[in-house]
Amino acid sequence: DAGITQSPRYKITETGRQVTLMCHQTWSHSYMFWYRQDLGHGLRLIYYSAAADITDKGEVPDGYVVSRSKTENFPLTLESATRSQTSVYFCASGQGYEQFFGPGTRLTVL
Amino acid sequence: QKEVEQDPGPLSVPEGAIVSLNCTYSNSAFQYFMWYRQYSRKGPELLMYTYSSGNKEDGRFTAQVDKSSKYISLFIRDSQPSDSATYLCAMSEAHAGNNRKLIWGLGTSLAVNP
Numbered sequence: 036d037a038g039i040t041q042s043p044r045y046k047i048t049e050t051g052r053q054v055t056l057m058c059h060q061t062w063s064h065s066y067m068f069w070y071r072q073d074l075g076h077g078l079r080l081i082y083y084s085a086a087a088d089i090t091d092k093g094e095v096p097d098g099y100v101v102s103r104s105k106t107e108n109f110p111l112t113l114e115s116a117t118r119s120q121t122s123v124y125f126c127a128s129g130q131g132y133e134q135f136f137g138p139g140t141r142l143t144v145l
Numbered sequence: 146q147k148e149v150e151q152d153p154g155p156l157s158v159p160e161g162a163i164v165s166l167n168c169t170y171s172n173s174a175f176q177y178f179m180w181y182r183q184y185s186r187k188g189p190e191l192l193m194y195t196y197s198s199g200n201k202e203d204g205r206f207t208a209q210v211d212k213s214s215k216y217i218s219l220f221i222r223d224s225q226p227s228d229s230a231t232y233l234c235a236m237s238e239a240h241a242g243n244n245r246k247l248i249w250g251l252g253t254s255l256a257v258n259p
Contacts (some may be wrong), residue, residue, distance in 0.1 A: 077251040091243070108202075132177040
């Protein structure tokens with residue numbers, strides 16, 4: 036199916052565990068983005084990527100790691116999850132300034 | 146003060162009303178302006194995309210950009226209950242290089258009552 040998908044859609048984990056959120060797009064967009072969305076803070080950019088092997092920090096990168104070995108995939112890893120990382124995570128992709136969003140992953144860190 | 150300000154609402158209107166949603170911004174270098182719609186527990190969906198100033202119309206939706214006032218608007222005509230959602234504005238400068246970061250408003254919650 037064309038578009039952008041995220042997995043898992045829901046995840047519950049414990050403090051200190053490593054968690055990886057997956058993002059896959061079929062449009063061959065150059066740019067990919069990871070956001071978190073929290074009440075009162077809106078959408079905040081974590082990391083973004085301009086192409087395979089090119090990534091850069093966003094507004095709130097601490098505690099997160101990204102990689103992009105293939106154009107279509109942009110996984111986000113929480114190296115040691117903390118309660119403050121409980122949030123809804125959105126992946127997006129785009130070619131210019133427009134961004135197209137995935138359905139989100141709802142992550143709870145206990 | 147945030148670069149982009151958006152009244153969070155909630156805004157409640159009767160079905161059929163004309164809805165006006167607005168964002169103000171402080172950075173005069175912004176050139177790209179977008180409106181997204183986000184239904185509850187879903188990802189944001191791009192509604193309107195405007196470059197520089199002027200109006201853009203798409204069906205019941207009209208986007209306006211007033212760069213002199215640093216003010217953008219989204220108008221929804223003949224509003225429907227299915228328009229009930231949070232509306233987010235986003236904008237960007239014209240960046241050289243790889244920067245495609247958007248600056249986001251916090252969103253306005255809209256309820257259209259049948």
